Amino acid sequence: MMQKKVCMLGGFAVGKTSLVRRFVSNVFSEHYHTTIGVTVEKKSVKIDDRDVTLVLWDLYGEDEFQRVRDSYLRGSSGYILVMDGTRRATLDTALALRQTAMRTVGTVPFIAIINKADVRSEWEIDERAIEQLREQGWTVLFGSAKLGQGVEELFVTLATQIVQTSPIPSDSL
Amino acid sequence: MKSWPGNLALHNESLFNAVLSTLDMAVFEREEDSAEFRLQGLPPDWWHLWVGPANGTVLDLGQCSPFLRDYLVGAHPIWEGQSGATEKSGPWTEPDRQGGTMTLEATALLIGSKKLLLIERLGSGFEEMGAIVQRARERMLAEERTAKSYRKTETRLISELEASERTKDDALALLQHLGLAALVLDERGHITFASDRGLEILGMTAEAVIGQEWEQALPLHKQDRVPIRELIDTASDPRKTCVARIEGPRPRWVEIEVHGDPRHPGRHIVIVHDRTELHALRRVLNEQASFHDLVGKSPTMLRTYQLVRDVAQVDTTVLIEGETGTGKELIARAIHSCSGRKHKPFIAANCAGLTDSILTSQLFGHKRGAFTGAVNDQQGLFEAAEGGTLFLDEIGDIPPQVQTALLRVLQEKEITRLGEAKPRKVDVRVVAATHHNLSEDVVRGSFRADLLYRIRIARVQLPPLRERREDIPLLAQSFLGQICTATGKTIERLNPDTLRLLMSHAWPGNVRELKSAIEFAVISCKAKEVLPIDLPPEINNAPVVPSSSVWIPLPNRDEKSRFLAALSDAKGNRTEAARRLGVSRATFYRRLVELDIDPR
Ligand SMILES: Nc1nc2c(ncn2[C@@H]2O[C@H](COP(=O)(O)OP(=O)(O)OP(=O)(O)O)[C@@H](O)[C@H]2O)c(=O)[nH]1
Ligand SMILES: [Mg+2]
Numbered sequence: 139m140m141q142k143k144v145c146m147l148g149g150f151a152v153g154k155t156s157l158v159r160r161f162v163s164n165v166f167s168e169h170y171h172t173t174i175g176v177t178v179e180k181k182s183v184k185i186d187d188r189d190v191t192l193v194l195w196d197l198y199g200e201d202e203f204q205r206v207r208d209s210y211l212r213g214s215s216g217y218i219l220v221m222d223g224t225r226r227a228t229l230d231t232a233l234a235l236r237q238t239a240m241r242t243v244g245t246v247p248f249i250a251i252i253n254k255a256d257v258r259s260e261w262e263i264d265e266r267a268i269e270q271l272r273e274q275g276w277t278v279l280f281g282s283a284k285l286g287q288g289v290e291e292l293f294v295t296l297a298t299q300i301v302q303t304s305p306i307p308s309d310s311l
Numbered sequence: 312m313k314s315w316p317g318n319l320a321l322h323n324e325s326l327f328n329a330v331l332s333t334l335d336m337a338v339f340e341r342e343e344d345s346a347e348f349r350l351q352g353l354p355p356d357w358w359h360l361w362v363g364p365a366n367g368t369v370l371d372l373g374q375c376s377p378f379l380r381d382y383l384v385g386a387h388p389i390w391e392g393q394s395g396a397t398e399k400s401g402p403w404t405e406p407d408r409q410g411g412t413m414t415l416e417a418t419a420l421l422i423g424s425k426k427l428l429l430i431e432r433l434g435s436g437f438e439e440m441g442a443i444v445q446r447a448r449e450r451m452l453a454e455e456r457t458a459k460s461y462r463k464t465e466t467r468l469i470s471e472l473e474a475s476e477r478t479k480d481d482a483l484a485l486l487q488h489l490g491l492a493a494l495v496l497d498e499r500g501h502i503t504f505a506s507d508r509g510l511e512i513l514g515m516t517a518e519a520v521i522g523q524e525w526e527q528a529l530p531l532h533k534q535d536r537v538p539i540r541e542l543i544d545t546a547s548d549p550r551k552t553c554v555a556r557i558e559g560p561r562p563r564w565v566e567i568e569v570h571g572d573p574r575h576p577g578r579h580i581v582i583v584h585d586r587t588e589l590h591a592l593r594r595v596l597n598e599q600a601s602f603h604d605l606v607g608k609s610p611t612m613l614r615t616y617q618l619v620r621d622v623a624q625v626d627t628t629v630l631i632e633g634e635t636g637t638g639k640e641l642i643a644r645a646i647h648s649c650s651g652r653k654h655k656p657f658i659a660a661n662c663a664g665l666t667d668s669i670l671t672s673q674l675f676g677h678k679r680g681a682f683t684g685a686v687n688d689q690q691g692l693f694e695a696a697e698g699g700t701l702f703l704d705e706i707g708d709i710p711p712q713v714q715t716a717l718l719r720v721l722q723e724k725e726i727t728r729l730g731e732a733k734p735r736k737v738d739v740r741v742v743a744a745t746h747h748n749l750s751e752d753v754v755r756g757s758f759r760a761d762l763l764y765r766i767r768i769a770r771v772q773l774p775p776l777r778e779r780r781e782d783i784p785l786l787a788q789s790f791l792g793q794i795c796t797a798t799g800k801t802i803e804r805l806n807p808d809t810l811r812l813l814m815s816h817a818w819p820g821n822v823r824e825l826k827s828a829i830e831f832a833v834i835s836c837k838a839k840e841v842l843p844i845d846l847p848p849e850i851n852n853a854p855v856v857p858s859s860s861v862w863i864p865l866p867n868r869d870e871k872s873r874f875l876a877a878l879s880d881a882k883g884n885r886t887e888a889a890r891r892l893g894v895s896r897a898t899f900y901r902r903l904v905e906l907d908i909d910p911r
Pocket of ligand 1: 145148149150151152153154155156157167168169170171172173174197200253254255256257279282283284285296448
């Protein structure tokens with residue numbers, strides 16, 4: 139069975155843990171409990187009739203207290219850059235983390251998701267900024283861990299890209 | 312920790328276990344040539360919570376945890392490198408067998424040739440650190456939310472401000488586009504806004520008016536400010552307006568409207584309408600309303616004025632026809648004044664009631680001794696009017712002999728004084744007038760047909776007053792003004808009821824009767840306005856005829872009783888009786904004869 143390491147990257151409190159928990163256990167909590175270090179979760183998805191187990195590394199959010207360790211990223215087949223639509227600054231953090239990821243894992247597939255689409259009226263990240271990301275070749279999705287919107291799509295899309303870029307089925311560690 | 316003795320565990324196993332349990336760590340040594348690790352000494356209490364009941368001491372740790380498996384791959388360089396090197400994995404969280412989690416951290420190290428792996432459970436120190444980070448982040452989120460709500464309020468305020476600015480701009484653009492001249496005054500009467508058109512009308516720049524008190528800024532006459540001030544004080548009624556004159560190099564007449572600002576009580580919107588053109592037109596119209604001494608702007612009178620102008624341009628004889636009191640002599644004077652003869656004499660002669668010889672002598676003059684009482688040579692009116700105009704009133708009353716003489720004068724342009732043989736050249740324009748129907752007189756044989764054709768080359772027909780009632784207010788007001796000036800009385804106006812009576816009266820004596828009625832009223836009047844009671848009784852007591860109805864001339868019988876009443880009111884004084892009837896003395900006498908009234 140194919141296992142793929144995927145890192146959840148993003149500023150603190152953007153919803154990395156919430157997205158993983160929604161995807162893996164289909165639960166959501168309003169309560170914010172910051173992640174310290176890493177929690178690893180697994181979930182299998184079917185891509186083109188093949189079972190792929192995503193090993194999801196839910197990392198702590200990057201901020202002035204904690205920088206993401208390069209060692210955590212090592213061996214990732216892909217990553218997810220999570221932003222919080224209601225906080226403009228999380229876009230800048232995502233851009234910085236993208237640089238870190240490029241440096242440590244190179245050009246592996248990644249997807250950007252702007253979370254908290256359930257409170258779209260409060261968004262600070264505007265169409266213009268999103269357009270700029272897309273112009274740079276980013277895949278930018280909108281989603282809500284709270285409502286479960288776009289969550290399955292997020293992980294399946296990334297898994298598909300990963301499978302397409304590493305088509306050898308024996309790639310299981 | 313720099314160099315452990317390679318056989319520490321072997322030499323003092325109990326000490327080693329005591330150290331491990333105190334540090335709460337699991338220590339493994341990597342087996343050569345395998346991915347397995349051998350547990351050293353006793354594992355800490357938490358170990359079994361994680362991996363389950365111990366099954367041997369040799370473990371494939373990579374199977375236990377995906378995190379650890381990744382880490383072990385990364386730790387290889389340490390074990391291949393120099394003795395004493397270490398590398399920490401960083402914390403990670405694993406579920407425990409009781410439904411909770413534990414946070415662990417691994418350290419790879421090389422001691423001598425031994426490849427060791429330490430796994431420790433991060434305890435209270437780590438939790439404290441986590442709690443601090445949690446609090447710090449929660450605090451940052453809360454602050455961000457506050458800042459955001461401030462930003463939102465700010466954005467909303469800015470956009471509201473922009474929207475209101477836009478609305479204001481739109482309203483202004485509309486105002487400017489409509490060319491509406493408007494000023495806005497604040498509570499203190501200071502001008503806070505003036506539209507372009509408003510400035511244009513005032514002939515001022517925005518700098519000169521904005522912020523200024525309106526009374527100071529606007530170039531208005533002192534007396535014009537009073538009604539404007541009143542409008543501002545009672546701005547509740549927007550239908551009230553007042554007219555004012557804007558002084559300056561280009562003076563203007565404006566009509567001013569004041570509205571209270573509905574949103575700001577105390578502030579006012581002043582709308583200024585330029586009425587200069589209208590004013591000029593009205594002035595022209597007013598000028599038209601009188602012509603020389605004639606008053607009236609009814610279509611028939613306006614046509615008459617034009618006819619007079621036309622007739623004045625040619626030098627022919629003119630016949631003016633009209634009822635008594637319609638102002639025939641005024642027409643004659645106007646013709647004279649408009650003509651090229653205006654600097655020469657205008658002489659009026661009434662031909663009524665004069666005998667043959669008197670009239671002949673009056674008109675043509677006489678030689679001394681021509682008749683009894685002719686003590687001197689005397690020139691006649693024709694000679695007196697040399698170069699000018701001779702007005703012959705009541706020409707229908709001229710006796711036949713004089714008609715013949717007159718005809719000759721008109722044909723030959725020469726007169727012969729009574730008692731002389733030699734004719735004298737005269738250059739006189741004759742304007743005749745009559746209240747008769749001369750054509751009928753010709754038929755009856757009392758007037759010469761050839762004379763009629765001679766004098767009727769041009770014809771001006773004056774309408775009776777009842778056919779131009781719309782001129783009555785103008786005439787009455789004009790007479791009121793004239794009479795007040797002459798008598799020194801200050802009567803400002805005619806009461807509306809008075810005017811209504813004047814409008815409905817039949818006016819058989821026409822304008823002259825109207826004038827004497829006003830004279831009568833001015834004498835009686837005790838107030839600032841003429842009341843119906845002040846009018847002569849025949850007007851005041853007359854049943855009111857609706858003005859739209861057609862006036863039916865009084866039959867002669869009624870005229871006779873009116874004449875008799877007038878005579879008795881005037882206690883037999885004929886001049887006074889004629890005045891009361893609004894007719895000339897000549898007409899009065901003539902009518903007395905016609906109506907067969909004995910004046911005594
Ligand atoms: N409205 C809304 N809130 C969400 C959504 N996703 C997450 N949250 C809330 O956002 C807060 C942070 O969520 P987490 O999932 O803990 O965020 P994180 O990125 O894992 O945070 P760190 O671990 O501190 O980096 C929590 O209070 C969540 O309830 C969402 O889709 N909509
Ligand atoms: Mg988290």
